[in-house]
Amino acid sequence: MANAMNPAFRLLDDAADHSGARIRRIGGLTLWAETLTFTTASARQFLDVTEEVAAVVRRSKVSQGWVSVFSKHTTAAVVLNENEPLLLEDMGAMLERLSTAAGVYQHNDLSRRTGEMDPEECANGHAHCQHLLIGASENIPVAEGRPDLGRWQRIFLLELDRPRDRQLVVQVFGA
Amino acid sequence: MANAMNPAFRLLDDAADHSGARIRRIGGLTLWAETLTFTTASARQFLDVTEEVAAVVRRSKVSQGWVSVFSKHTTAAVVLNENEPLLLEDMGAMLERLSTAAGVYQHNDLSRRTGEMDPEECANGHAHCQHLLIGASENIPVAEGRPDLGRWQRIFLLELDRPRDRQLVVQVFGA
Amino acid sequence: MANAMNPAFRLLDDAADHSGARIRRIGGLTLWAETLTFTTASARQFLDVTEEVAAVVRRSKVSQGWVSVFSKHTTAAVVLNENEPLLLEDMGAMLERLSTAAGVYQHNDLSRRTGEMDPEECANGHAHCQHLLIGASENIPVAEGRPDLGRWQRIFLLELDRPRDRQLVVQVFGA
Numbered sequence: 001m002a003n004a005m006n007p008a009f010r011l012l013d014d015a016a017d018h019s020g021a022r023i024r025r026i027g028g029l030t031l032w033a034e035t036l037t038f039t040t041a042s043a044r045q046f047l048d049v050t051e052e053v054a055a056v057v058r059r060s061k062v063s064q065g066w067v068s069v070f071s072k073h074t075t076a077a078v079v080l081n082e083n084e085p086l087l088l089e090d091m092g093a094m095l096e097r098l099s100t101a102a103g104v105y106q107h108n109d110l111s112r113r114t115g116e117m118d119p120e121e122c123a124n125g126h127a128h129c130q131h132l133l134i135g136a137s138e139n140i141p142v143a144e145g146r147p148d149l150g151r152w153q154r155i156f157l158l159e160l161d162r163p164r165d166r167q168l169v170v171q172v173f174g175a
Numbered sequence: 176m177a178n179a180m181n182p183a184f185r186l187l188d189d190a191a192d193h194s195g196a197r198i199r200r201i202g203g204l205t206l207w208a209e210t211l212t213f214t215t216a217s218a219r220q221f222l223d224v225t226e227e228v229a230a231v232v233r234r235s236k237v238s239q240g241w242v243s244v245f246s247k248h249t250t251a252a253v254v255l256n257e258n259e260p261l262l263l264e265d266m267g268a269m270l271e272r273l274s275t276a277a278g279v280y281q282h283n284d285l286s287r288r289t290g291e292m293d294p295e296e297c298a299n300g301h302a303h304c305q306h307l308l309i310g311a312s313e314n315i316p317v318a319e320g321r322p323d324l325g326r327w328q329r330i331f332l333l334e335l336d337r338p339r340d341r342q343l344v345v346q347v348f349g350a
Numbered sequence: 351m352a353n354a355m356n357p358a359f360r361l362l363d364d365a366a367d368h369s370g371a372r373i374r375r376i377g378g379l380t381l382w383a384e385t386l387t388f389t390t391a392s393a394r395q396f397l398d399v400t401e402e403v404a405a406v407v408r409r410s411k412v413s414q415g416w417v418s419v420f421s422k423h424t425t426a427a428v429v430l431n432e433n434e435p436l437l438l439e440d441m442g443a444m445l446e447r448l449s450t451a452a453g454v455y456q457h458n459d460l461s462r463r464t465g466e467m468d469p470e471e472c473a474n475g476h477a478h479c480q481h482l483l484i485g486a487s488e489n490i491p492v493a494e495g496r497p498d499l500g501r502w503q504r505i506f507l508l509e510l511d512r513p514r515d516r517q518l519v520v521q522v523f524g525a
Contacts, residue, residue, distance in 0.1 A: 150247030325422030
């Protein structure tokens with residue numbers, strides 16, 4: 001799906017009628033889920049997905065309720081904060097300071113690792129540690145058919161590892 | 176609304192019948208939302224809002240379900256922890272250590288900033304960074320008509336910036 | 351209840367028919383809550399509770415919706431990350447570095463404390479501070495009757511204090 005607002009975005013199940021949505025309508029209540037895929041460009045990129053989340057809410061036709069934004073990843077997080085470019089650099093710098101990529105992580109010693117590994121596995125212990133400090137999801141109220149965000153709040157997918165495809169489950173519930 | 180428990184609290188839409196609540200009742204299920212306003216007193220104040228949240232749950236008459244507490248701000252967070260005054264100082268000190276107000280933040284260099292700015296904008300890069308570590312919301316189970324908190328858990332609005340008016344969206348869902 | 355997967359686990363209300371669940375079924379929607387108890391073994395233990403949470407989802411028979419995992423504690427948190435033993439040590443080491451148990455916490459000075467105290471109260475200021483950085487809960491989408499986790503995501507109860515009994519409220523909602 002072409003998306004003028006955000007070239008990193010596409011619907012996972014791309015269809016003109018949004019058949020990729022998993023929809024339940026029960027007695028005036030709607031449970032609506034879409035899995036969105038984004039392609040990130042760099043480590044510590046804050047990718048603003050506010051418009052994509054708002055579009056899911058509009059498609060669901062839920063007027064009042066919740067929208068949950070959930071990252072299916074252990075090295076990409078969901079953040080609510082201000083979209084001010086210098087601030088995004090400040091926040092990335094803080095994360096790098098609290099758990100630097102240059103640090104020593106046992107997770108990065110592949111010779112000692114047990115269990116399943118991705119063939120593309122790379123040294124990303126810092127990204128997991130940073131993720132621990134942020135979390136995988138945010139639940140946002142919906143009012144009047146829109147995410148009920150404050151004036152400065154924007155929704156971000158935060159890439160903590162290298163550039164890659166990332167999935168967000170966006171689920172709307174309400175009336 | 177006078178509130179003996181917490182003078183920093185008032186309902187946004189102050190009315191004896193709580194007409195400020197956005198209410199949907201559908202087939203035995205209730206979706207109930209109130210936007211509460213609090214006035215904070217200082218940086219790193221942990222304002223205990225447990226009783227105000229419990230009052231919203233009572234007004235909703237939901238017996239089992241969830242209550243979501245959501246901050247509409249990027250420099251004020253929602254926290255669940257223990258209300259022990261010395262501990263609140265410890266937690267504030269840790270935040271100040273992890274991202275000190277005395278540090279260098281590009282966000283604070285207003286001469287370099289692009290985009291919209293508040294006329295009251297002040298140097299609060301540290302507050303945004305601290306917020307990144309805490310998050311904007313908590314979802315709490317409701318059981319027997321009350322937030323199903325553990326013995327030591329209290330709900331706080333945490334002011335990370337200067338004193339100001341802050342809004343929490345408190346939303347209850349259930350039966 | 352015997353549990354081959356996880357000996358630290360038992361249902362709070364142990365009964366063959368899971369009568370411990372609080373259940374509401376309304377017009378095709380289900381609201382299902384169980385309080386699970388786990389016994390932790392050590393400080394900074396990441397106890398993998400994914401299978402226990404998935405079992406609650408199965409018992410609820412919810413196919414699409416949410417599952418919320420909520421810790422009733424101020425020194426035990428809920429985490430989504432990868433279950434790789436070396437990584438769990440890395441994450442524990444980071445938490446210990448950001449707020450070390452060997453640090454000075456006013457909360458640990460019992461002579462200055464006011465208010466209610468547990469007879470077993472011990473020096474755990476660091477555990478509260480670490481909890482502030484992680485949070486009490488996660489909300490996870492449910493799809494096709496299972497938590498809709500990514501390939502590497504597992505659900506953990508993270509013990510930040512000493513070994514003890516811990517309760518998680520696991521609540522499922524959907525159709």
